[in-house]
Amino acid sequence: MSECKTALVTGAGSGIGAAIAERFVAAGYRVALFDINAVTVRETSARIGGPGKTIAVDGDVSNEEHVQRAVWRTVEELGSLDVLVNNAGIEIYGTVVELTEEQWDRQIGVNLKGAYLCSKHAIPQMRNGGAIIHISSAHAHVSWPRCPSYDASKAGMIGLTRAMALDHGPQGIRVNAICPGYISTPLLEKAFAIGEADREAVLKFHPLGRIGTPLDVAEATLFLASGAAAFISGAVLNVDGCLTAQGL
Ligand SMILES: NC(=O)c1ccc[n+]([C@@H]2O[C@H](COP(=O)([O-])OP(=O)(O)OC[C@H]3O[C@@H](n4cnc5c(N)ncnc54)[C@H](O)[C@@H]3O)[C@@H](O)[C@H]2O)c1
Numbered sequence: 001m002s003e004c005k006t007a008l009v010t011g012a013g014s015g016i017g018a019a020i021a022e023r024f025v026a027a028g029y030r031v032a033l034f035d036i037n038a039v040t041v042r043e044t045s046a047r048i049g050g051p052g053k054t055i056a057v058d059g060d061v062s063n064e065e066h067v068q069r070a071v072w073r074t075v076e077e078l079g080s081l082d083v084l085v086n087n088a089g090i091e092i093y094g095t096v097v098e099l100t101e102e103q104w105d106r107q108i109g110v111n112l113k114g115a116y117l118c119s120k121h122a123i124p125q126m127r128n129g130g131a132i133i134h135i136s137s138a139h140a141h142v143s144w145p146r147c148p149s150y151d152a153s154k155a156g157m158i159g160l161t162r163a164m165a166l167d168h169g170p171q172g173i174r175v176n177a178i179c180p181g182y183i184s185t186p187l188l189e190k191a192f193a194i195g196e197a198d199r200e201a202v203l204k205f206h207p208l209g210r211i212g213t214p215l216d217v218a219e220a221t222l223f224l225a226s227g228a229a230a231f232i233s234g235a236v237l238n239v240d241g242c243l244t245a246q247g248l
Contacts, residue, residue, distance in 0.1 A: 006078045007225065008032045008070065010061050010118055011088030013040030015185030016135060019214030020085055020221050022048040027222055032074040034118075035088070036060050061088045061114030062106075064121075071121040081125040083225045086115035086157075087135040091187060093146045093196050104149050111153035115160060119175075129172025131225045134161050135217065136177045136236070141244045146196065154179075158236055165234030174233035176224045181205065181240025183212040206241035 007024045011017035013035030021031045021044065031054045035041035038058035045056035055077050059066030074081050092099070092107045099107075115134055122132070137154040139147060158177055165175040182188055182202045188211070191197035203211060220239045223229055238244050 004028060004030055004079075005082040006030045006032070006074060006080045007083035007085060008034060008074045008081055008118070008122060009085040009087060010034045010070075010114065011135075013037045013044050015187055016180065016183055016214045016217045017085070017087040018044045018048070019218040020087060021045075021054070023215065023218035023222050024083075024225075025049045025053055029083070030054070030078040032057055032070065032078060034059060034061070034070040060110075061086075061118055062109040064117055067114075067117045067121050071118070071125060075125050080127075081122055082128070082130045084118055084122040084126075084130070084132045085135065085221055085225075086118055086132065088114055089135065089137075089153075089187070091147070091150045091191065093194075094149075095146055096148050098146075099149055107149035108153050108156070111150070112156045112160070115157055119160075119164060123168060123171075123173060126171070126173055130174075131229075132164065132173065132175045133221050133224050134175070134177040135221075136161075136179045138179050138181045138238065138240045138243050140177075140179055140236075141238075144197075161236065162234050169233055174224075174229070176229070176232060176234070177236045178217060178220050178224070179236060179238045179240060179244070180217050181212050181238075181243040183214060183217060185214055205243050205246070207243075207246050208241035210241065212239065212241055 012021040012033035041056045045054045057070040136157040140154040161177040
């Protein structure tokens with residue numbers, strides 16, 4: 001691998017993705033931040049790195065042309081692509097009866113198809129091996145009312161992790177998933193604000209006595225990307241303050 005490694009982080013404009021990008025820059029990586037929000041991705045890129053260290057790419061992970069552009073710009077402008085973090089995600093609430101087909105397709109399109117598309121175009125650029133980390137969710141293991149499309153997308157990422165780890169292990173590419181518990185980010189604040197989650201109840205889900213921070217997830221992601229995790233592939237790491245061990 002090149003001396004300074006390069007990571008592409010999706011959904012890096014805010015929340016967990018921004019923390020992952022920031023932690024990777026602090027660890028010496030060059031980082032491409034890819035997000036649908038052109039404003040936040042530019043601001044975050046400038047705040048955590050800037051020229052020579054980070055680039056901001058705006059686009060939609062569910063759009064193949066946008067993904068190809070993000071991968072191409074990463075390699076062209078930062079020199080290589082060694083680590084992909086599939087973090088971009090949205091959460092659409094509603095039972096299967098309530099969800100429109102369009103909502104279902106959007107949920108699966110961003111969370112699951114986005115991870116497929118980014119992997120599809122990143123893997124051929126990982127010429128000296130690499131690491132892919134899918135940011136799934138505790139919702140891959142345990143459910144919460146009115147989240148069928150989200151839970152299906154996150155459980156799908158676990159199957160994707162195992163299948164990709166098997167297919168690309170011989171190329172020296174490790175593929176793992178992280179399942180965060182509830183993490184303090186704009187996505188969770190929105191769930192509180194619209195009444196789809198209750199702050200006190202969510203706190204009680206975590207036997208460690210607190211909601212997670214984006215940095216909790218960023219540290220685990222950096223570990224899985226690093227040489228310290230050289231023999232870990234096809235694994236699912238819960239970063240959830242003991243939530244799934246307890247059950248909801
Ligand atoms: N916050 C939590 O409690 C929690 C728990 C478990 C898993 N997760 C997962 O972690 C990931 C990050 O969540 P977060 O809480 O930081 O959310 P967030 O809303 O703060 O950040 C998500 C980012 O993804 C970007 N994004 C959305 N759709 C996109 C698209 N189509 N293409 C590119 N970028 C897009 C958004 O603009 C945003 O910057 C998501 O996949 C989420 O499902 C979050």
